[in-house]
Amino acid sequence: MIPAVSIVGKSGSGKTTLIEKLIHELRQRGYRVATIKHNRHGFDIDHEGKDSWRHKKAGAQMTVIASPIQVAIIEDTERDYEISELIENYIHDVDIILIEGFKGNAYPKIEVFRSEVGHELLYIPHNNYVAIASDQPFNIGIPSFDINNVTGIADLIENSILNTT
């Protein structure tokens, strides 16, 4: 089981920005990081007119694009996979997974909250929330970090998610 943590929060709260900073920080600490992003309304990933785009558009169920340094795969699925299935099917050779955009999941969660974006936390007790990252302090029984305290949040991930065995 690869350790995973979900970064949740309302739209515009700064989830992607925090994830970017955490990727940098965790890589600097020597960890290999994978990310998972869920788009409920589908996604548009390739560039119109490229060969791979034309393959997929023509009806290929799956298109693999390979280069000396990267591989990309675009494939049709018959349903919306659970995070656990995505991890099992696609993720390998990393130390930690940062998940963005699945709210109702069982993984440890860090909520990003900015007061200008929302008035209430998504946080629900006993739902595996391990921390809040916010522009204001919260006193709700789980660690509350300043949203820019990437070192502190990475320490928490390292101590409570990565090194728990």
Added chain:
Amino acid sequence: MIPAVSIVGKSGSGKTTLIEKLIHELRQRGYRVATIKHNRHGFDIDHEGKDSWRHKKAGAQMTVIASPIQVAIIEDTERDYEISELIENYIHDVDIILIEGFKGNAYPKIEVFRSEVGHELLYIPHNNYVAIASDQPFNIGIPSFDINNVTGIADLIENSILNTT
């Protein structure tokens, strides 16, 4: 082993166009098709500024984007994989694989040739070339199809690649 055929030919000969037509035709015949495209000089697949693009750019070794109908993966590799490795690692649940852009491979090959693009075939005897698709006929001991004869080429794929057991 999933059957695979490589569509080869000089740049501009019409490989992608033939692959598009073959995908349509093979799907109509009830086959699920995967494609593999190799880009020696790397590829640029995601759109700048998208969350998944930001994850990968920030240093994620691997980014998975999921939706209810599709999954995409972009991952760093430590080297240029062989086709057989790409197939083994990434391709599943399809009936046939169409490969574009790997010339020196051991898979059955169909060469696309247009006289305005080149003067000589890539074709080498005893190198698993199974057909030529061209705007001119060739008499070299393997089937030669008109480049627009997609039905004929798909028949050949069906008979000599798909149903050989």
